[in-house]
Amino acid sequence: MKNILTIISKEFARFFKDRRLVLGTLLLPGLLIFLLYTLMGSVLYDDSHTYTVKAVHLSPTFAQIFAAEEGEEPSVRFEEIAASEAEAAKEEILAGNCDALIVFPEDFDAILAGGSYAPPGGENTPNVQIWYDASSGNSSSVYSLMRSALDTLEDNISNRFDVNSPAAGGGSLTSGEEAAASFYAQLMPFLILTLLFSGCMGVAPESIAGEKERGTIATLMVTPVKRSELVVGKVVSLSVISALSAISSFIGTFLSMPKLMGGNIGDLFAAYSAWEYLALFAVMLSAVLLIVSLISILSSLAKSVKEATTYSVPLMIVVMLVGLSSMLFTTSVPAAHLIPIFNCVQVMSAIFAGNFSAVNLLIALGSNLVYIVLLVFALARMFKSERIMFNR
Amino acid sequence: MQEIIRAEDIRKTFHLSRKQRQIERSKTGKKVALDGLSFTAYEGEIYGLLGPNGAGKTTMLRILSTLISADSGEAFVAGHSVSREPDKVRASIGFLTGELKLEDFFTPDYLFGFFGRLHGLPEEGIRARKEELFRKFGIDAYAQVKVADLSTGMKQKVSLVISIIHDPSVIIFDEPTNGLDVLTAKVVTDFLLELKGQGKSIILSTHIFSLVEKLCDRVGVIIGGRMAAEGTLDEVRGGKSMEDAFFDIYKREVTGK
Known part of the structure; x- marks a missing residue:
């Protein structure tokens, strides 16, 4: 021993x-x-960043999704521009001065309110363009945010049923x-x-x-x-x-x-x-x-x-x-x-x-x-x- | 005289690695290091194992120090069997070889204490022995310097004092002056004579004829793993110098004439 x-x-x-x-x-x-x-x-859960997005024909309904609560900074700040300024905005994205460009059809809110079914990829299907820089973390993040918001809007206008709505119940049985x-x-x-x-x-x-x-x-x-x-x-x-x-x-x-x-x-x-x-x-x-x-x-x-x-x-x-x-x-x-x-x-x-x-x-x-x-x-x-x- | 080391018909064969086979040009993959080696060393004497490189001297000393075991035969050190009582053998011997190294990171002072405790010495005994040996070999000034920063000669002195920390009755030194400068070599040889004077039994291996003539009472000449000649220094020399006697023995062994 x-x-x-x-x-x-x-x-x-x-x-x-x-x-x-x-x-x-x-x-x-x-x-x-x-x-x-x-x-x-810190990077993954950093929600303090405000993205700058240039928008052509900005939809008020869409912008409302990103509206900040009173006293808080918005996560996305939209700057409306004319369609003719779109090319200049793309240059700004590449230069890192702006995170994304979103181009809505002129009558986007009317489509949301009363549009009929439009097949994906169809000739007359309205299109929302999102231009971003895939090599930039911020630009990619704001692209995902806007893409997700648009999908939600699309789901809402064709909604036939809810899943686990707060009022009706449903969800994980574990805490x-x-x-x-x-x-x-x-x-x-x-x-x-x-x-x-x-x-x-x-x-x-x-x-x-x-x-x-x-x-x-x-x-x-x-x-x-x-x-x-x-x-x-x-x-x-x-x-x-x-x-x-x-x-x-x-x-x-x-x-x-x-x-x-x-x-x-x-x-x-x-x-x-x-x-x-x-x-x-x-x-x-x-x-x-x-x-x-x-x-x-x-x-x-x-x-x-x-x-x-x-x-x-x-x-x-x-x-x-x-x-x-x-x-x-x-x-x-x-x-x-x-x-x-x-x-x-x-x-x-x-x-x-x-x-x-x-x-x-x-x-x-x-x-x-x-x-x-x-x-x-x-x-x-x-x-x-x-x-x-x-x-x- | 009382015998202190006895080797009886020791045989040892090494299995060679692929690389060693190429170097040795061996087809069998084996190398016979010791081929029935027998000899006896007596108490209070210095016994020298003399032979060329690869003769089996170091192998014999490693068997005596229990680092490796013989394939057959038996050896006794201070009355203990090296195969059956290795712990008792190790407690009786001080073994020094170039193969044994000290950890570079530590100081001589720390290592002396560490090995002293492994030998079961009390702290007071370690302190007294350290003072005595460090003073004798001039290690005091370097006691707190890491081994890595010591010269080769100083490292050898530290290894030497650590090998005899427990004041063993039998001292086994493999090529004790190998690689040392003349001053350190002189310190080592003088110390071996001093140990002999204290009644210690010493067995050493060497290929330096002058060292054998200066130190040894008895000599065993090993060639090819076998004892080619054994006896007192005068018996082996037969009236010639050790060098001449060795080459006569070598010629006889190799050519059979």
Whole structure:
């Protein structure tokens, strides 16, 4: 036990005394994820922008759709122009001075009020032209807005029935919170597994294949420390560091996800109980140990860090594919929770969906513990093999 | 005299990788490194394994230090079997080879403490031993400098003191002066004689004849994985210089004359 602690303290010293490693593995992933997702969310849900649209024969009915509430800025500001100015307006769109040009038929409101059926693509079918710049985000967005508004107008004038009208009822049987939980249940296991794997990949190959490559592991092997103590010390310290890296990424994801989805951080904090967070932590920890053990085995087989990284790529693909499984299906069958990694995905998915079973959690944690012990045992055997440890 | 190391009919064959097969021009994919090697080293003596590159010297020392195992045969170090009691063997030996490296990131001070704890030394014992060895080898001034920033000679000195941190009774050095400047090489050879004076048993491998003549009490000449000649320094030399004696032995082994 004393030797294991000595190995762990050395691995920690190697990591925590190296500012670049700490910055690159612990701080930057979480910070970058938070900034990136927050930025994406800000852009996606930015409704403060006012689009400028030039309009020929502007329809009052159409313009009314974009009319702002009192005291608010309109989302689209229309500037009426003459038909002869249309070509100049197109140049302005390309120059970025205006977002779009919409050209209505002269009698557009009369068509809305009493027009007859006009077959799509027909010779005499009235046409609304929308000119925009597909390479510009704002121009494309306002095009989509106006297109959608025109489709709604068209639906309204030919309406025969409503679907889920507020007065008559109909709609989702689950609440908004439940719908959000379902979304997180599908997405989060994949994200968490990917982050955990990245954390492990950042440290495990360096610690084992790197030491083999540099010849420093042989120095440890001529001390009285047992191979099993060496392996346990390495796996435990790597797991802690990987878990810290994963937690950093997780915090970044967790804090930025509501923003990315257009919600609030508080909604997510309030959605789960302390017991559910504890269960999530236990599953993440078992996943980290499992992944670290697997990457350590591949690193032991490799002659260099580069080779270890190459060996780990197929494993990463498998883990990510398994992570995606929660988007396709979920299962509460206890036997399915014996499958490593898949069981972590299923339990995490159930936790986020708010319907996880304690039995399945215990089966997953118990079976993972058995796999981890077997993998550590195999790793200790590999550390005893001269063909594996001295295959430089 | 009490025997401290005994090797009995040690055989070791390496399986070559595809790349190594091309280099060695081997059709079998195997290389016999040791072919029934036997020898005995006695307590308080310096035993030298002399031979050309690829003769099997390093392989024998790696087996004695438990880094690798023999295919057959048995070896004992300080009364412990290297195959059955590797932990006890490792606790009894100090092993130094160019193959063993120190982590560049750490300082000699940190590494000394780390390896001291792995050898089960108490903190007070580590401190006292560090003071003694660092002063002797002039490492004090560099104790807080990262290994990466040390010169080759200083790195070798740090490796040396770390290998003997636990005051082992048996010291196994593979090519102890290889790659060292003359000053550091002198420090190492003088220290080996000092260790011998303290009653330590030393086995070293080398292909430097002068080193054998200066240090060794007994010599084993290995050629092609076999013991071509063994005995006291005078017995092996047979009245000649070590260099002349070696080439006579080599010629006899290779040509059969």
